[in-house]
Structures are given as C-alpha cells and as structure tokens.
Amino acid sequence: MLTKEELIAEAFKAMKNSYAPYSKYHVGAAVLCKDGTVFWGTNIENASFGATNCAERSAVFAAYSRGYRKDSIAALAIVSDGDRIAGPCGICRQVLSELLDHHTPIYLSNGRESQDTDIDELLPLQFTTEDVIR
Ligand SMILES: O=c1ccn([C@H]2C[C@H](O)[C@@H](CO)O2)c(=O)[nH]1
Numbered sequence: 001m002l003t004k005e006e007l008i009a010e011a012f013k014a015m016k017n018s019y020a021p022y023s024k025y026h027v028g029a030a031v032l033c034k035d036g037t038v039f040w041g042t043n044i045e046n047a048s049f050g051a052t053n054c055a056e057r058s059a060v061f062a063a064y065s066r067g068y069r070k071d072s073i074a075a076l077a078i079v080s081d082g083d084r085i086a087g088p089c090g091i092c093r094q095v096l097s098e099l100l101d102h103h104t105p106i107y108l109s110n111g112r113e114s115q116d117t118d119i120d121e122l123l124p125l126q127f128t129t130e131d132v133i134r
C-alpha cells in the first residue's frame, strides 16, 4: 500500500500530463484504492472553458469507471504547481462529496507544503442523494 508521500508523488506524475494551454495551471490527482490500485487524473482544458475537467474529478471518475466505489477508495491526493496549496473547486467538492466517504483522507500539496483534509471539512452543510431521493 502506498504511503501518503508516495501517493502525492503519483499525483505529481499525473500532473505532468496536464493539458492546460489556457490557464497554464497544472493539477494532478491520484486515487488510492484499498486493494492498492492507483488511478491518475489531471486537468484537461478546452477552448470552451466550461468543458474543462479538473484533475480530481478525472481521477475519481477513472476509479469509478473501473468499478471501484467509495467503500473501496482509501485516499485521494491533489497537487498543483501553484504558489500556495489550493483546495478543490466548488464543483469538485460537490462531486467528491457523493463519490468519496466523508472521512476519506484528501492530501493537498504544491510540492513545498502539504495539508490533509476530508470532504466534511471541505464541504459543510452538504446537499446529498438523501435530499433528492425521498
Ligand atoms: O481543484 C482544482 C482547481 C482547478 N483545477 C484546474 C481547472 C483548470 O484547468 C485550471 C485552472 O482553474 O485548474 C483543477 O484541476 N482542480
């Protein structure tokens, strides 16, 4: 099983594949599954800016596409080449709140500093499946 530092290193490898010709802000993500499998994600931009997909959504979608679900995901690392540690955008927080357990560790890093968080901290007062399906 990868350590936190190793998972962050995987996310930096994914970041090398970032397609960000517009923002030039490069993000990488890595999902660690409980069986040891790792999925990468990176940000993929588009000339129609709203069609951009963030790194962390790409990584979690890749895990789900292989059949993994929240109970089989151990951790998520999200890294960028920004000057400071940045949390996931609002869309990603909403998506991650449905696709990850709320206490699954999320490691943020910019290569100089890192911070651990989870969905409960990133997204208080969540709007969830239970609110929609009554
Ligand atoms: O948490 C984040 C925040 C931003 N981005 C991407 C989207 C876009 O390509 C670029 C600038 O917003 O960074 C991510 O991938 N994840």
Ligand SMILES: [Zn+2]
Binding pocket: 054, 055, 057, 088, 089, 090, 091, 092, 093
């Ligand atoms: Zn996002």
